[in-house]
Amino acid sequence: MVALDAKGDAIWIQVPKTKLNKFVGDMFIEFTSGTTMVPVADVVPPFSEYCFRFLKHEDIYPNRGQRILLLDVVGQLKGHYRTRESTSTNRNSKHKEITIMLLEGIPVKVVLWGRFPSILEKIIDASNNRNVVLVNTFVFVSEWNDELKLSSSGVTIIYDRLNLNEVNVLKERTVDNAPKLIEEEKILAHFRLKN
Incomplete structure (x- = not known):
C-alpha cells in the first residue's frame, strides 16, 4: 500500500x-x-508524483481497463442505488453504485466499496440534498456498454456540500498549480x- x-x-x-x-x-x-x-x-x-486535481473525462477514458493510482476523481452526486453485499471466501463486502457529475458535466458511474456506502448514506440522510462531493483515489476504470465505471476502495473523502473551502481549493487547482x-x-x- x-x-x-x-x-x-x-x-x-x-x-x-x-x-x-x-x-x-x-x-x-x-x-x-x-x-x-x-x-x-x-x-x-x-x-x-501525487497531484491533487480534478480528474477529467479526458484523463479517465484512455485508462479504461486499468488501475489509476494517486489521482483524484471529484464529482457531484447525481444519483445512487441501494447498497448491495458481495460474499467472497474471505469476507462479506458492501458496495454501492452511484452516479457523479464531473466538472465538465459528464456523468460517470462510481462503485464504492467497504465502509464508504454506509458513510455516504448517513451524509445523504443528514443533508437531505444531493450536494455531495466525492474525492476518490486508487480507482479501477472499466467500460460497459460505452459507459465508464470507476471502482473505488481506496482513500475516499466525502463532503456534504459544495460551498466548502476544501472543495473551492480543489476546484481552483490545475496541473500547473497543484501541490x-x-x-x-x-x-x-x-x-x-x-x-
Missing part, C-alpha cells in the same frame, strides 16, 4: 496477507521500536515493512 507519513512524504508499505483485511483507508499505522524498514527501488507498480506531495528524488526512497 501507499501511505503518507506525518510530513506528507509517501512511503510504500508491504503488509502480510493475514493482516490485510484489517486495514482501512483512514487507519493510522504506528511504527514501534521493533519495526524493521529497508529502502527498496523495485516498487511495483511504480507511480509518479506535489512526492518530490521526484523521493520516489525511489519508499520503504517495505518487513515481517
Whole structure:
C-alpha cells in the first residue's frame, strides 16, 4: 500500500496477507521500536508524483481497463442505488453504485466499496440534498456498454456540500498549480515493512 507519513512524504508499505483485511483507508499505522524498514527501488507498480486535481473525462477514458493510482476523481452526486453485499471466501463486502457529475458535466458511474456506502448514506440522510462531493483515489476504470465505471476502495473523502473551502481549493487547482506531495528524488526512497 501507499501511505503518507506525518510530513506528507509517501512511503510504500508491504503488509502480510493475514493482516490485510484489517486495514482501512483512514487507519493510522504506528511504527514501534521493533519495526524493521529497508529502502527498496523495485516498487511495483511504480507511480509518479501525487497531484491533487480534478480528474477529467479526458484523463479517465484512455485508462479504461486499468488501475489509476494517486489521482483524484471529484464529482457531484447525481444519483445512487441501494447498497448491495458481495460474499467472497474471505469476507462479506458492501458496495454501492452511484452516479457523479464531473466538472465538465459528464456523468460517470462510481462503485464504492467497504465502509464508504454506509458513510455516504448517513451524509445523504443528514443533508437531505444531493450536494455531495466525492474525492476518490486508487480507482479501477472499466467500460460497459460505452459507459465508464470507476471502482473505488481506496482513500475516499466525502463532503456534504459544495460551498466548502476544501472543495473551492480543489476546484481552483490545475496541473500547473497543484501541490506535489512526492518530490521526484523521493520516489525511489519508499520503504517495505518487513515481517
